[in-house]
Amino acid sequence: MKGLLKILPPFAPDYSGICSVLFELDGLVVIQDAGGCTGNFTCYDEPRWFGSSSAVFSSELREMDAILGDDDKFINRVREAALKLNRKFIAIIGSPAPMVIGTDYKAVAGIIARKTELPTLYFDANGIETYEIGISMANLAIANNLLIPNLDGERSGVNILGATPLDFGNGRILKDLKDLLEVNGCRINSTWGMGSGLEEVSGSLSASLNIVVSWSGLAAARLMEQEHGIPYVVGLPAGESQSTAFISRVLGKKSVTPASGYANDKSILILGEQVQANSMREALHFDSDYSNIKVASFFAMDEDFMQDGDVRLESESDLRRLVRDNSFEVVFGDPLYRRFFNKIERLYYLSIPHVAVSSRLFWKHDFSLIDGNWIEKLKRSEYLNPGLLVEEPIYEDLKETGLHDLS
Amino acid sequence: MHNEPYSLPIGELGSSGIGWKMRTMPEDSLRYCPASAGDWGIIRVGLLVPESAMLFVSPSGCGRHGAIAGILNGFMENLFFLCISESEIVNGQHLDKIPEAAREIFREGGDQIKSLLICATCIDTLLASDYESLAEDLSDETGIPVKICHMNPITMDGKAPPPFTVQQAVYGFLTPISKKSEAVNIIGSYGGVMKESEFHWLMRKSGMGEVKHVTTCRTFEEYLEMAGSTLNLLIRPGGRLAAAEMEKNLRIPCHSMPHSYGIETVTSLYKELESVLGMQLPIDNFRESALEAVNAVIRQHGRLRIAVGQSINGGSFEVARALTEFGFEVPYVFADMVIDADRKHVVWLKEHAPNLLVYTNAHTSMVDFQEIGLEADLAIGFDAAYYCSGTKSVPLDMGIQPFGFQSTEYLMSEIEKALEDKSCLKGKMYASGLVI
Incomplete structure (x- = not known):
């Protein structure tokens, strides 16, 4: 039944995605909710929250305020906080309850901006859409409102768009990307959502290229290409050969597809964020010549980057159907997807935690795409030697480190 | 520029227009949600009924923290989520989907599911959705008792806030029986x-x-x-x-x-x-034993400075009073509300611990808590430990229920344990699966 979750938790919602992008920008971020939505973000979707002084708050909406349409209380609370906290901008973010009463965020944001004399962004989030929609909304809002014109016209360096802990957890994959860029002489101007403050992000128009590392960065990259002429490349470095090809694309050099070592037609499924999954698929092609690879995701996928057989999943039953109709032998995905594959006897399942799915259960887990160990482990696995079965080494590692060791 | 976090001297509670069922912070404050805040949450409490299941009906975001806490604490098996779309909400169609979802749960759960709680959220409170008749129809159809509970923090300031109504639902399956038991x-x-x-x-x-x-x-x-x-x-x-x-x-x-x-x-x-x-209870030996437990800790560790939070199994002000009576010093209490049950303890503390400061977990200014530099030897509750950085913590887990004089002995033994504990606050706190 569509919408019924019997195994998986609900995924990170749109307001979490928005807050995640704004987290390091020194703004006053307010979710118009009763408290639970903000608690969802701060305690379950944001690994940076513990010990942070990022100003993310709940408006503490109450039934009578909603029924009476009393926005004044909300506006006054935001104004009081703005006076006390000295932040650089304000963002107000919707949630399910104000969606039901049809809150006019644009009007409310206008009043707040006048009263506080601070730039005020608003986001019509509803807690129904998933996180990547929110990240995309926030990136677009930055592109539309917070970028400073590049007056001297000189352009150099790159921006990284689409990064948040919801896709990148403890940031290891991003660190590898940044190291690769720097080793190749590529200066990083900003990393939106993870690693850069407002000053760096607002100077993004001085870059000569945007690197889009998740679906959520695409809309802003396209806008910046259209309006400011900044081109973009999409992808992440994964494994040795694909990383070489990736950096060639970034540097504007001709990319050479490496020769593969051997042919392999194992049926592989990569379940996850589209850009990361595509980069893994490319790496598997390049480094091992796996060719029968599908990408599937519960989150938004861009048609331009889908291949035949790729699937946008909308429900648990979609995933059950996909598993039933295919004979997957190798699966990459969040540990919580593992139960869908329990009936497959001979399976190599490599767990790659996705914070937007499994929240804080595995968010400190360290996973490197670029070092290619994940490909080597797959190649070396005894599964590939007929008669022997070795399953999901990383999943076992996670169990050994303990699900409850969450710091 | 940072601000001094908002606090009130205990003597000002109740004397500045703040009543006995009210927030400890001003009305014009946005709510801060520290990493340490939370409770068991509605879902976990609702699922206390043995062999029961819960169907949580909401926009997907509302159920996320409860689900993750469910995985952490082992109550996800009988927990199901019906995630609803905007158009379904607008048209009221989400209510039509509930019977189908319930039937699927009953079909797959077999006879292991003896009752079902359907949990609605803020949006259905605002829409005044009729869940009660839906539950009755489902019960009639399937023969399985179905009740309704609400995770609707939007009603938190009302007469029937969700932490109270969920307990009504938990005991709502009970029906009069002729067989009485002692x-x-x-x-x-x-x-x-x-x-x-x-x-x-x-x-x-x-x-x-x-x-x-x-x-x-x-x-x-x-x-x-x-x-x-x-x-x-x-x-x-x-x-x-x-x-x-x-x-x-x-x-x-x-x-x-x-x-x-x-x-x-406890004696009173x-x-x-x-x-x-209508009878006397022989409590003297137990009282003596509790007193001895307190004296042993005082002899061993002296007059510890202990901060008290609200994310605990107990009333913050009662615990602060108890510790003060025992001879410890309580410099801070973290509490967002003062309720009727706190009243006599607050009055006592005003007289006996006039220097005690009351902070809230939730005031806007707490975002700059790291600037406060609050210090204590020990903290009761994860929230107090979070704000008194580096302090050892006694969680007083809400699922562990000491009672009577044994509560005092339990508290003393937990204090002893905490002083020896080398594990980090963050790991312990996140593993507890508290939700806001």
Whole structure:
């Protein structure tokens, strides 16, 4: 039944995605909710929250305020906080309850901006859409409102768009990307959502290229290409050969597809964020010549980057159907997807935690795409030697480190 | 530029227009949600009924923290989410999907599911959705009891906030039974009274019989037998509406005996219980034992400075009073609300601990908590430990229920344990699965 979750938790919602992008920008971020939505973000979707002084708050909406349409209380609370906290901008973010009463965020944001004399962004989030929609909304809002014109016209360096802990957890994959860029002489101007403050992000128009590392960065990259002429490349470095090809694309050099070592037609499924999954698929092609690879995701996928057989999943039953109709032998995905594959006897399942799915259960887990160990482990696995079965080494590692060791 | 976090001297509580059922912070403050805040949450409490399942109906975001806490704490197996779309909400079609989802749950769960709670959220409160008739129809159709609960924090300031109404739902499956048993139901807490508590012995000795709690019932059938108990003992305020309803529907009288850590408070509560039971309870040895436990800790560690939070199994002000009575120093209490049950303890603290400062977890200015540099030797509750950075913490887990004088001994043993504990706060806190 569509919408019924019997195994998986609900995924990170749109307001979490928005807050995640704004987290390091020194703004006053307010979710118009009763408290639970903000608690969802701060305690379950944001690994940076513990010990942070990022100003993310709940408006503490109450039934009578909603029924009476009393926005004044909300506006006054935001104004009081703005006076006390000295932040650089304000963002107000919707949630399910104000969606039901049809809150006019644009009007409310206008009043707040006048009263506080601070730039005020608003986001019509509803807690129904998933996180990547929110990240995309926030990136677009930055592109539309917070970028400073590049007056001297000189352009150099790159921006990284689409990064948040919801896709990148403890940031290891991003660190590898940044190291690769720097080793190749590529200066990083900003990393939106993870690693850069407002000053760096607002100077993004001085870059000569945007690197889009998740679906959520695409809309802003396209806008910046259209309006400011900044081109973009999409992808992440994964494994040795694909990383070489990736950096060639970034540097504007001709990319050479490496020769593969051997042919392999194992049926592989990569379940996850589209850009990361595509980069893994490319790496598997390049480094091992796996060719029968599908990408599937519960989150938004861009048609331009889908291949035949790729699937946008909308429900648990979609995933059950996909598993039933295919004979997957190798699966990459969040540990919580593992139960869908329990009936497959001979399976190599490599767990790659996705914070937007499994929240804080595995968010400190360290996973490197670029070092290619994940490909080597797959190649070396005894599964590939007929008669022997070795399953999901990383999943076992996670169990050994303990699900409850969450710091 | 950072601000001094908002606080009130204990002497100003109640004397600056702040009443006894009100926030400790001004109305014009946005709410801060620290990493340490939270409670068991509606879902976990709702699933206390043995062999029950829950269908949570909401926009997907609302159920996320409950689900992750469910995976952490092992209650995800019987928890199901019906994630609804905007158009379904607008058209009211999400209600039409619930019976189909419930049937699927019953079909797959087989006879392992003996009852179902359907949990609605803020949006259905605003839409005034009729879940009650839906539950009745489903019960009639399937023969399985179906009840409704609400995770609607939008009503948190009202007369029936969700932590209270969910307990009504938990005990709402009970129906009058003819078979009466000599037993006392513990109402309001999330765990049954620890077997180490003298209360079990005292109840047996006094002829009151077994001490029951929803979590000590292994089956739904056993849970239903709680309807035949002779007395409900309300030990935490969250069970107030449930106990009142049981008094009305099941004719089980209710006596309030708030779970407390202070020896003097426990002594007076036992005296009140003696009046209700019409007999004397032999409590002196237990009282002596509690006093000795306190003296042992004082001898060993001296007059510790202990901060008290609100994410604990207990009342912040009662715990602060108990610790002060024991001879410890309590410099800070973190509490967002003062309720009726706190009143006498606040009055006592005003006189005996006038330097005590009351902070809130939730005031806007707490975002700059790292600037405060609050210090203590020990913190009761993850929230107090979070704000008193680097302090050892006593969580006082809400699922572990000490009672009577044993509460004092339990608190002392937890203090001893905490002082030796080398694990980090963050790991312990996140593993506890608290939700806001």
